[in-house]
Amino acid sequence: MDSENLSAHLSSESTLPPAIQGWKIYLADQGNSIHTIKAFVHDLEILAQFLSPTRTLGSITTADLNHFLNWLQKGRGVPCSPKTLSRRVTSLKSFFRWLHQHAVLPHNPAEKVIQRSVISPLPIVLTPSEVERVMEICREHRRAKKPDARYFTLFYLLISTGIKKTECLGINLNHLELQHSPPFLFVRYSNPQYRYKERKIPLPLDWVEGFEEYRAQYQIQDRLFPWSQRRLEYLLEDLSEQAGLEKHISFDMCRWTCALLDLQSGMEKNAIRQKLGLSKVQWREVGMKLDQLAASILAG
Numbered sequence: 001m002d003s004e005n006l007s008a009h010l011s012s013e014s015t016l017p018p019a020i021q022g023w024k025i026y027l028a029d030q031g032n033s034i035h036t037i038k039a040f041v042h043d044l045e046i047l048a049q050f051l052s053p054t055r056t057l058g059s060i061t062t063a064d065l066n067h068f069l070n071w072l073q074k075g076r077g078v079p080c081s082p083k084t085l086s087r088r089v090t091s092l093k094s095f096f097r098w099l100h101q102h103a104v105l106p107h108n109p110a111e112k113v114i115q116r117s118v119i120s121p122l123p124i125v126l127t128p129s130e131v132e133r134v135m136e137i138c139r140e141h142r143r144a145k146k147p148d149a150r151y152f153t154l155f156y157l158l159i160s161t162g163i164k165k166t167e168c169l170g171i172n173l174n175h176l177e178l179q180h181s182p183p184f185l186f187v188r189y190s191n192p193q194y195r196y197k198e199r200k201i202p203l204p205l206d207w208v209e210g211f212e213e214y215r216a217q218y219q220i221q222d223r224l225f226p227w228s229q230r231r232l233e234y235l236l237e238d239l240s241e242q243a244g245l246e247k248h249i250s251f252d253m254c255r256w257t258c259a260l261l262d263l264q265s266g267m268e269k270n271a272i273r274q275k276l277g278l279s280k281v282q283w284r285e286v287g288m289k290l291d292q293l294a295a296s297i298l299a300g
Helices: 003-008 016-029 034-051 062-074 082-101 128-143 150-161 165-169 192-197 205-218 229-242 251-264 269-276 280-298
Strands: 184-187 199-202
Touching: 016 034, 016 082, 034 062, 034 082, 062 082, 128 150, 128 205, 128 229, 128 251, 150 165, 150 205, 150 229, 150 251, 165 229, 165 251, 199 269, 229 251, 251 269, 251 280, 269 280
Parallel strands: none
Antiparallel strands: 184 199
């Protein structure tokens, strides 16, 4: 049964457990990650335990929800960080908004619950001049007496596509379509639960040339990078040192830098979200941080 049909079978006299199950299916239908769904559902299960699983939806008030949030902070006896509390408020608001929008409840008791937003510190990114400095180091490795195109292939791929570490480690050569114009990377997942994250990302034409050198140098047959995660991290760290940077280049730094450069180039925000493989829920904080990064750079 899909989430629409499930919500149609709910009423204000329904209890929390079947409503949470319907909401779980709804979250999956909306393309949320398994981790997001698990966290949100767990938050509502704690609410059900606090209020009693037999409590009807229609009897839940704003005061009940505020009492619940106060109990999480001061009465439960389990640490609840500001970030976790903020997510739990988001869970409540999303759940009861869904019930109200589907006419299960005439009023939304979570509407007046105060959102407790906690945004983690802004990520560290590379400036355009730092990116160019690192790219020049990569080109020097390609031109060296003993040419090594690994650095170019890895760093330029990360800074151009914004893919995550796990996505990078999972690339096989058949995920690259280099005869296409433009060439592209097909980010794929073996786990069906992550199929919504699969996407095609254009590749720079000059990346292909460096990749062909790299493939010949290292006899690459199957995986794009047949080394451990740690080995690739060492390569990025080498580039940090050789470029004279105080920053330590990482997969995450490259991902954020790519997103920021795309934003500054005028790419539409939804296109950036899709390129990064993020759900709309995940994008809320990421998009906010990108705006803050861009503003901080303009402010000097």
